[in-house]
Amino acid sequence: MSTMNVDAKLSLNKFYVNEEYAHIVLNRNAETESSEFRKLMLACPAGLYKQDDKGRILFDYAGCLECGTCRILCGKTILEKWEFPQGTFGIEYRWG
Amino acid sequence: MSIMKIERKRGEGMSNEGFDVIVVGAGVAGNVAAYLLGREGLQVLLIERGNYPGSKNMTGGRIYSHSLEKIMPDFAKEAPIERKITREKVFMMTEKSSIGLDFQSSLLGTHGSDSYSVLRGVFDQWLAEKAEEVGVEIVTGICVDDLIIRQGKVCGVIAGIDQIESGVTILADGINSLLAQKAGLRKEFKPSHVAVGVKELIELPAELIQERFQCNENEGTACMFAGFPSDGRIGGGFLYTNKESISLGVVCTLSDLIKGQKALPQLMEDFKTHPTVAPLIKEGKLVEYSGHLVPEGGVEMMPKIIGDGVLVVGDAAGFCVNLGYAVRGMDFAIASGECAARAVSKAYQGGGYSEGDLQVYRDYLEESFVLHDMKLYRNFPKFLETTPRVFSDYPKLLEGIMTDMFVMNGQPTQALVKTIMKHINKVGVLKITRDAWKGVRSV
Incomplete structure (x- = not known):
């Protein structure tokens, strides 16, 4: 199995990150509902839902592909909100 | 503005x-x-x-032209399409093998019922x-x-x-x-009605694509893969040839993906390194990584x-x-x-x-x-959901039969029928017959 760094792949994409405003926010349950968080670790195509060595959860909306996977899976459990980024922000597919 | x-x-x-x-x-x-x-x-x-x-x-990659053709006749002459798809390949895939069906035909390119890879x-x-x-x-x-x-x-x-x-x-x-x-x-749509797709756009010179996929200039291939790409779960891999790039990706139904062990980005990476896929994208340069949801629940989710x-x-x-062999x-x-x-x-x-x-x-x-x-096709999503063998047991079954047929090691061989039955019995004749009947009726 080859080692894979999805961040390196995402770095090839064109993103206009809105540093001021997070369009996806986890709620407090995200820390404790590990089975819910695990779903997102498996299914997020951008691999944005991670755990560090100590098992603490990590999430950064900056590389979001705006697919909606996390919304469908955990919109009612561990997501505080899921919105589209504000106009002009977010992923910009040059080829798509 | x-x-x-x-x-x-x-x-x-x-x-x-x-x-x-x-x-x-x-x-x-x-x-x-x-x-x-x-x-x-x-x-x-x-x-x-x-x-x-x-x-x-x-998109994964392909537009069937008929509906736009009706609105804008001859659109493909003017629109930025990539390649006309004149070859269809469907594979069952295991970790080590792939068993494929290859359909190449001028019938695929007939005006009005043609299809094109697009970005x-x-x-x-x-x-x-x-x-x-x-x-x-x-x-x-x-x-x-x-x-x-x-x-x-x-x-x-x-x-x-x-x-x-x-x-x-x-x-x-x-x-x-x-x-x-x-x-x-x-x-909200249900996780069983929605699949998530991930795609890599891999740049390759046009001539190299034509050589590797044995196609003319402006023509290309669509490939679908069942089994290994989704780690035996509901889903599959796809490959479409563009003018100067290849769209390669994996799609998995959300409800099943979350029951597995491998994360989607890892499935994508493993698919890329599969012995069938790796030579096709060799020396290619990844230029974009994309993801999207696909509505696959049919009328049930409407x-x-x-x-x-x-x-x-x-x-x-x-x-x-999504019928597996064709995604529309x-x-x-x-x-x-x-x-x-x-x-x-x-x-x-x-x-x-x-x-x-x-x-x-x-x-x-x-x-x-x-x-x-x-x-x-209303029953087809349900068929896949209730017949996981399509993605796990059947690719392995075919691999077993093919291996016994093509691998010669000097051991005394068995009659072909016996060989085939040996593998079929591992899954069960009844199960296979029932799945085939269910599958045929759902399409």
């Missing part, structure tokens, strides 16, 4: 009551609906949240230009946050502090259609598509059919955009956009292939 500027522009010499039609989302469905209504002379505003039409859109960031811009040419106003970089709803009737859209009125609003805002939810037309002053089209309405979304989206435009045009002439006035949208969809095919 902001919406306010559009308002002012329209204010000169036109009624200031807003637009006849607002279309939200400049994907193929939205663009086609806007184009047809603009051509009829209606005042149409098309709003796109990305910086240009297509900038938020992604949406490019294609949708072209389609939006067509809409602009017939007078559609397009604003980009504006995200519609909400709808203006009065006494249950959708009367326009809200974006930030701007409100803009319309006679009717067409929601072409994609599978996540938050607006259809706000209009009360749909609930929301309400008509409301007072509002219609839902394309992915937002769940219009898509864009041709459905385009046809639904056309049906919506015809319905709006008729309602416009009739003088109202009530839910009753707009019911013809459903009639047009029923008459077209859209609802016919959605209904025809």
Whole structure:
């Protein structure tokens, strides 16, 4: 199995990150509902839902592909909100 | 350009009551609906949240031309399509093997029933230009946050502090259609009705693609893979040849993906390194990594598509059919955009956009292939959901038979029938017969 760094792949994409405003926010349950968080670790195509060595959860909306996977899976459990980024922000597919 | 500027522009010499039609989302469905209504002379505003039409859109890779051909004859001569697909390959895949079906035919390229690999960031811009040419106003970089709803009737859209009125609003805002939810037309889609796809766009010189896929210039191949790409779960891999790149990806049904052990980005990476795939993309350069949801639940997941002053089209309405060997979304989206435009045009002439006035949208969809095919394949998603063997046991079964047939090691061999039965018995004759019967009946 080859080692894979999805961040390196995402770095090839064109993103206009809105540093001021997070369009996806986890709620407090995200820390404790590990089975819910695990779903997102498996299914997020951008691999944005991670755990560090100590098992603490990590999430950064900056590389979001705006697919909606996390919304469908955990919109009612561990997501505080899921919105589209504000106009002009977010992923910009040059080829798509 | 902001919406306010559009308002002012329209204010000169036109009624200031807003637009006849607002279309939200400049994907193929939205663009086609806007184009047809603009051509009829209606005042149409098309709003796109990305910086240009297509900038938020992604496809696995292939458009079946028939529905757009009907609206824009010979579009492929002018549009930025990639390659005409003249070869279809379907594989069952295990970790070490792949067993394939290869269909190459001039019948695949017949005008009117041909298909093309496309890249949406490019294609949708072209389609939006067509809409602009017939007078559609397009604003980009504006995200519609909400709808203006009065006494249950959708009367326009809200974006930030701007409100803009319309006679009717067409929601072409994609599978996540938050607006259809706000209009009360749909609930959240279920994880079993939705698949997530990830794709890598890998650049390769055109000549190398033609050599590797044995095709002429401007022609190409579509490949589908079942089994290994989704780690034996519901889903599959795909490959489409573009002019100077390859679209390679993995799609998995959400409800099943979360029961597995491997994360989607890892599935993608392992698929790339499979012995069948690796030589095809060798020396290729990854240039874009994309992800998207696919509505795969069929009619079961279809929301309400008509409301007072509002219609839902394309992915937002769940219009898509995935049969494993053929994935159809864009041709459905385009046809639904056309049906919506015809319905709006008729309602416009009739003088109202009530839910009753707009019911013809459903009639047009029923008459077209859209609802016919959605209904025809209604049991197929359930078949896959309840027959996981398609993705796990069957690829292994075929691998076993093929290995016994083709690997010679000097050991005494068995009669072919015995060999085949040995592998079939591992899964069970009854199970296989039942699955085959269920499968055939669901398509």
